[in-house]
Amino acid sequence: MKKKRTSKAYFPALTGIFGALALALSFIERLILSAFPLPMGIKPGFSNIIVMFVCSALGPLPAIGIAVIKAAFAALLSGVSAGIISLTGGVLSVLTMSLMLKISKKRLSYTGISVISAVMHNLGQTLAASLLTGSSLFLGYMPVLLLTGAVFGTVTGITLNITMPYLMKLNIFDHKK
Template identity: 40%
Template sequence: MSTARRIVFLGIMIALALALHVAERALPLPVLPVPGVKLGLANIVTLTAIFILPLPEITLLVVGRTILATAFGGGLSSFLFSLTGGLFSMLVMYLLVHRASNWVSLPAISVVGAVFHNLGQLLVAALIVRTLGIFLYLPLLLLSAGLTGLAVGFTTLVLLRSLLKTKMVTIPEHLRPLLA
């Protein structure tokens, strides 16, 4: 992919992730016992990018989406929560896709990414409130990470299979077993 095409593709990916983030915020979710539980729809774009783009560009995607999402409504604390969770999630999913693709499935990678997103956010919360008691939320967050991670993982799997069939993107051969 040429440099110009990569820049355009990255811009489109950031716009898609932002659109999913904004749409998700507009969804009326039922009142849950754990504050901050979200579906994580923008992670569909991040996980897709992990198959297509190099790590520096995926990092730009996560940082760019977080900055723009904060501009669309959020403060410093939401920026810190989103950025830390997003980077933790991205890094662990990237490592699993590129280093452990022979023994783990795409939905499982997404679940692990959701767990690490929550861990990153809890770490920021613990630093802000200066107590480890915040980790009492972890069991409920792990349950939500499992459910939302599976949904994001299966959605990403369908998307990547479709993109591969249409030849819109190139996915390296060694990563294709994850799409089987």
């Protein structure tokens, strides 16, 4: 028999655990980027694998929680403006992915949803950067943010498609049964 998890601490605790995992991935990404720098400050966004997994397994609210944790981490490491940019991109991408997870049914796999939310993530970041600098950056960044969204969104999506069946077997997700 499986225990029922009714504790109020269930979602905050899992959000914390996965938030820590997302930060660990961000850190590894920083290490990789310092060895192999990408132009224009492009980042692969590996921690979005965690965000998307949480959004799909636990729902949008814990995923937004992780976006906030990531933004706080960015603000601590790279300054307030980096935090604002991270938060705008993160929240917009979580909203997009939870909407897509609801409406896509079987037509889309994680790959498609991930590409769309990666592009929205980048658009959100560009929006924040445009507001902060006071001049529109969309035109100049559009090709880059679409391309990186497509490439790294696909990487995130395929990773999730492969790992999701195994992760869902974990004992911690009993609440869905």
